[in-house]
Amino acid sequence: MNMSDEELTELITKVNEIFYDKLFDDPWLSQIFVDVDQDIITSQQTDFIVGALGGPQKYCGRSPKDAHPHIFIQEDMWDVREAYMVEALKEANAPEWISEKWLKIDNAFKAAILKGSIDECSGRYKSEEIINIPNPNSFKKAA
Numbered sequence: 450m451n452m453s454d455e456e457l458t459e460l461i462t463k464v465n466e467i468f469y470d471k472l473f474d475d476p477w478l479s480q481i482f483v484d485v486d487q488d489i490i491t492s493q494q495t496d497f498i499v500g501a502l503g504g505p506q507k508y509c510g511r512s513p514k515d516a517h518p519h520i521f522i523q524e525d526m527w528d529v530r531e532a533y534m535v536e537a538l539k540e541a542n543a544p545e546w547i548s549e550k551w552l553k554i555d556n557a558f559k560a561a562i563l564k565g566s567i568d569e570c571s572g573r574y575k576s577e578e579i580i581n582i583p584n585p586n587s588f589k590k591a592a
């Protein structure tokens with residue numbers, strides 16, 4: 450399907466706006482983003498994905514591998530994020546090929562972003578604190 454760069458950027462922006470509204474509303478994920486500006490991350494992520502999907506290459510920030518060394522991210526957190534992404538793609542009426550490609554791109558970075566243990570986390574600069582927010586749902590599992 451043909452889409453102009455403007456149409457692609459508009460759609461990706463819409464998906465990311467819906468997506469980050471959900472993340473910033475989530476009782477767990479919102480805690481990971483307390484020090485992050487929602488508008489800035491929405492536009493960074495839009496530039497990144499537009500480029501990765503074949504549109505204009507505007508993104509010049511860190512690679513996903515280098516953007517998260519300080520965050521303790523495991524499979525359960527990944528799954529929550531992915532579920533919101535699937536919802537956002539649907540709610541923005543993204544065509545199937547975009548959704549498929551986008552989820553594939555995300556998953557290509559999964560192994561580089563997930564940590565097996567807290568010891569695998571490190572600050573991006575010397576004094577940066579590690580972000581480790583336990584899954585609030587684990588209380589339910591333990592009961």
Ligand code: HEM
Binds near residue numbers: 511526
């Ligand atoms: C559960 C999974 C993820 C979580 C919790 C997460 C969380 C975050 C947070 C909190 C930031 C802001 C860091 C800061 O500026 O202080 C960030 C930045 C970023 N993330 Fe993620 N992320 C996840 C997965 C992904 C994936 C799958 C991708 C792309 C494939 C991605 C791409 C990026 C990019 C491009 C940035 C901006 C990098 C920069 O310039 O600093 N993230 N992420």
